[in-house]
Amino acid sequence: MTDDTTATDRATEEAGMSTEAVVLTGAEIVCECLLREGVDIVFGYPGGAILPTYDALTKYPQLHHVLTRHEQGASHMADGYARATGKVGVAMATSGPGATNLVTGIATAMMDSSPIVCITGQVPTGAIGTDAFQETDVTGITLPITKHNYLVTSVDELAEVIREAFHIARTGRPGPVLVDIPKDIQIQSTNFVYPTEPVTLPGYKPPRVGRADQVDAALKLIRESKRPIILAGHGISMSNANRELAQLCERAQIPVALTLLGKGAISEQHPMCLGMMGMHGGAEVNHAIQQADLLIALGMRFDDRVTGNLATYARNSRKIHVDIDPSEINKNVNVDVGIVGDLGEVLRQLLDRVERRPNDAWFDRIAEWRADSELREIVRPADAPQHPAVPEGKLLGAQVIRDLFEFTGGNAVTVTDVGQHQMWEAQYYQHERPHSLITSGGLGTMGFGLPAAIGAKMARPDQEVWAIVGDGGFQMTSMELATAVQEQVNVHIAVINNGFLGMVRQWQEFFYEERYNQTPMVNPDFCKLAEAYGIPAIRVTEREEIEEAVHRNRARAAGPTLIDFVVEKEEIVFPMVPAGADLDDMIRRPTPEEFERKRRERAAAAEAPEEPAPEPEAPAAAATVGTRFGV
Amino acid sequence: MAKHILAALVENRPGVLARVSNLFRRRSFNIDSLSVGRTQRENISRMTIVMESDAAEADRLVKNLYKLVDVVHVDHLHSQPSVVRDMALVKVRASSENRREVIQLCDIFRARIIDVGAESLVVEITGEEEKLEHFTELVRPFGIVEMVRTGVIALGRGGHTLKDEGYKPNRTRSARRRNVL
Numbered sequence: 001m002t003d004d005t006t007a008t009d010r011a012t013e014e015a016g017m018s019t020e021a022v023v024l025t026g027a028e029i030v031c032e033c034l035l036r037e038g039v040d041i042v043f044g045y046p047g048g049a050i051l052p053t054y055d056a057l058t059k060y061p062q063l064h065h066v067l068t069r070h071e072q073g074a075s076h077m078a079d080g081y082a083r084a085t086g087k088v089g090v091a092m093a094t095s096g097p098g099a100t101n102l103v104t105g106i107a108t109a110m111m112d113s114s115p116i117v118c119i120t121g122q123v124p125t126g127a128i129g130t131d132a133f134q135e136t137d138v139t140g141i142t143l144p145i146t147k148h149n150y151l152v153t154s155v156d157e158l159a160e161v162i163r164e165a166f167h168i169a170r171t172g173r174p175g176p177v178l179v180d181i182p183k184d185i186q187i188q189s190t191n192f193v194y195p196t197e198p199v200t201l202p203g204y205k206p207p208r209v210g211r212a213d214q215v216d217a218a219l220k221l222i223r224e225s226k227r228p229i230i231l232a233g234h235g236i237s238m239s240n241a242n243r244e245l246a247q248l249c250e251r252a253q254i255p256v257a258l259t260l261l262g263k264g265a266i267s268e269q270h271p272m273c274l275g276m277m278g279m280h281g282g283a284e285v286n287h288a289i290q291q292a293d294l295l296i297a298l299g300m301r302f303d304d305r306v307t308g309n310l311a312t313y314a315r316n317s318r319k320i321h322v323d324i325d326p327s328e329i330n331k332n333v334n335v336d337v338g339i340v341g342d343l344g345e346v347l348r349q350l351l352d353r354v355e356r357r358p359n360d361a362w363f364d365r366i367a368e369w370r371a372d373s374e375l376r377e378i379v380r381p382a383d384a385p386q387h388p389a390v391p392e393g394k395l396l397g398a399q400v401i402r403d404l405f406e407f408t409g410g411n412a413v414t415v416t417d418v419g420q421h422q423m424w425e426a427q428y429y430q431h432e433r434p435h436s437l438i439t440s441g442g443l444g445t446m447g448f449g450l451p452a453a454i455g456a457k458m459a460r461p462d463q464e465v466w467a468i469v470g471d472g473g474f475q476m477t478s479m480e481l482a483t484a485v486q487e488q489v490n491v492h493i494a495v496i497n498n499g500f501l502g503m504v505r506q507w508q509e510f511f512y513e514e515r516y517n518q519t520p521m522v523n524p525d526f527c528k529l530a531e532a533y534g535i536p537a538i539r540v541t542e543r544e545e546i547e548e549a550v551h552r553n554r555a556r557a558a559g560p561t562l563i564d565f566v567v568e569k570e571e572i573v574f575p576m577v578p579a580g581a582d583l584d585d586m587i588r589r590p591t592p593e594e595f596e597r598k599r600r601e602r603a604a605a606a607e608a609p610e611e612p613a614p615e616p617e618a619p620a621a622a623a624t625v626g627t628r629f630g631v
Numbered sequence: 632m633a634k635h636i637l638a639a640l641v642e643n644r645p646g647v648l649a650r651v652s653n654l655f656r657r658r659s660f661n662i663d664s665l666s667v668g669r670t671q672r673e674n675i676s677r678m679t680i681v682m683e684s685d686a687a688e689a690d691r692l693v694k695n696l697y698k699l700v701d702v703v704h705v706d707h708l709h710s711q712p713s714v715v716r717d718m719a720l721v722k723v724r725a726s727s728e729n730r731r732e733v734i735q736l737c738d739i740f741r742a743r744i745i746d747v748g749a750e751s752l753v754v755e756i757t758g759e760e761e762k763l764e765h766f767t768e769l770v771r772p773f774g775i776v777e778m779v780r781t782g783v784i785a786l787g788r789g790g791h792t793l794k795d796e797g798y799k800p801n802r803t804r805s806a807r808r809r810n811v812l
Contacts, residue, residue, distance in 0.1 A: 140649070143646070143650060143653050144657050147700075148700045151646070153645070202703045203641075203699065203700050203702045203703045327695050330690070331691070
């Protein structure tokens, strides 16, 4: 017996669970296994093929089942639960449509490496392949969007399969695992012995420490660099390597840029932290990446939203890439040193030997870029001189987020949907702690926000949780308001309501000559919608009203709340790297000076009509992007 | 671009072939041939994958194959001395007048005639792909009625074997899991 075995044994006994064989049905085995995996909440929706398991759930009051209003909500809630805690989230659904409705949530979890286990009912074994009622090949459908999946073929293997599923979901590069259980197997009985030995899978051995020669090579590159930059991704917080990251950047004086999911990897108040990179990242951050002589990529995957045009990406830099998934190394960007391993382990290997040295000239250069960005900043304290581009008396989405940051003390867990409000969140809500921003980065799933926020709040009831959603995405899953009410989930919803699919509208403005096709939305009255569910709601139309509204809803300690922020319709997220453009080829907001000059020129042109009108200026971005490939 | 021969040991689990072939499709790998069969181990099958690509692409495929839980081991066989074989059954049109000529060709290629009909012969030929291609070119003028190839299979020479020492079959499941490709 190994130490692990005794530990598991002990844990099982302490939990009052016997390791003696007992005869249980498949459905009961599912529940027993969930308990032993430490599950306390299951998000799901019942139906024919999963009914035996729902019936068994009545005998396991320790497993709290949350009835969602759509199975998509269940998979997003499980995902939100997982991202808020690092624990495995569990979603349950019936066969056929129940299972297919989980798909978007599973793909979302896959793209962002979120550990969830989905349990689906399947038609009885004998009916599989006959196009039975509510039959669908869900293991086939989810093959490319799960880390692994199982179709259980015998009740005797059920316990082992569920154990493997949790093991695979939570270890290595985490991800979603689906277990499809035919109805007859849920009904059949067998001797249930919970396996106590650790899971061993011959084809699955997550790496831990980095290879020593590669660590040496990385240290050499760090030593030789003058303009290094760390690119910190989701992997930092997933490996709990936050402290190691802070130590590394402090010791070697290396600035840190964050990916969207990397927010929280290091406190954004930390002097070494530059903020977010990429398509809507800070201009100074993107300049720093393009001018760096060394990129140290940690637990990030060089997504196209982060690199822009790969051919010109950080052309003069050497590159170190640390990731737990070997297939990420040299996938999009060829690197000089690739280290495969757990980030915590690898960073400790590096920390042991990294040298202290100043990088003042490099930081000075970044400070110059930052000063230029600050000139263009549109969100300023209410009593400071405002940027002339701020429309008089209009509420800006960006201001709402900044004020929300202020009035929540920066301490909330925020869960966003996808679009402009998501980017403003990333730009204006500074996160200090890991797992405090939950957002769909890779798949960009509209409709993620509300259900994921419900899952996050249920996972961490002691935490203030805000769902920041746009009016478009909110309406994709707003039926989950009922779930929040039924479970009395104290989640605060902020709808950034501009009556447009704002991000799509922004692309249409820049790249499709302002043809706003299918982006204006006729919305319901969100306050009345909330009231229909019994949810207290406030409408905010001016900046002065934000503080009171936020505090009023924060003070409500039970059940969901909602604020409908009616914001400027045609606001733009700046800066923007057009898809496929070079990373430092950004569309910027003009400086106040540029803005005033343009305004004067326009006024002068209007006063002198006899002069031939100057060639209309082609939209800058359309010209940049014209023939380039990009999505 | 070069020919890459990869050998993969996989667990005999439902859907493993679908997982591997889906990987080719999903990540746009262009595969020349794929052959699958059992090994001396009850729960392990072996896949031989041939692809025409650059080294980086082959490396990418290896890494992605390893991500599949059911894949136990993968090896580049082209980078070691190895024996490589493909096999074809070719039904060649051959009347009484030209049958001798076809038989002579078969002799030269050490191909075996395994069926003789009034108008045709079935020839079994094994060897490296080039040999098979050369042979089919030579018999083409007689008329190839139909043919089938197994795809390439390969083994490392001498002491070079695919590592699966760490492999222990899963007790509960191994008994039931056979022939599930």
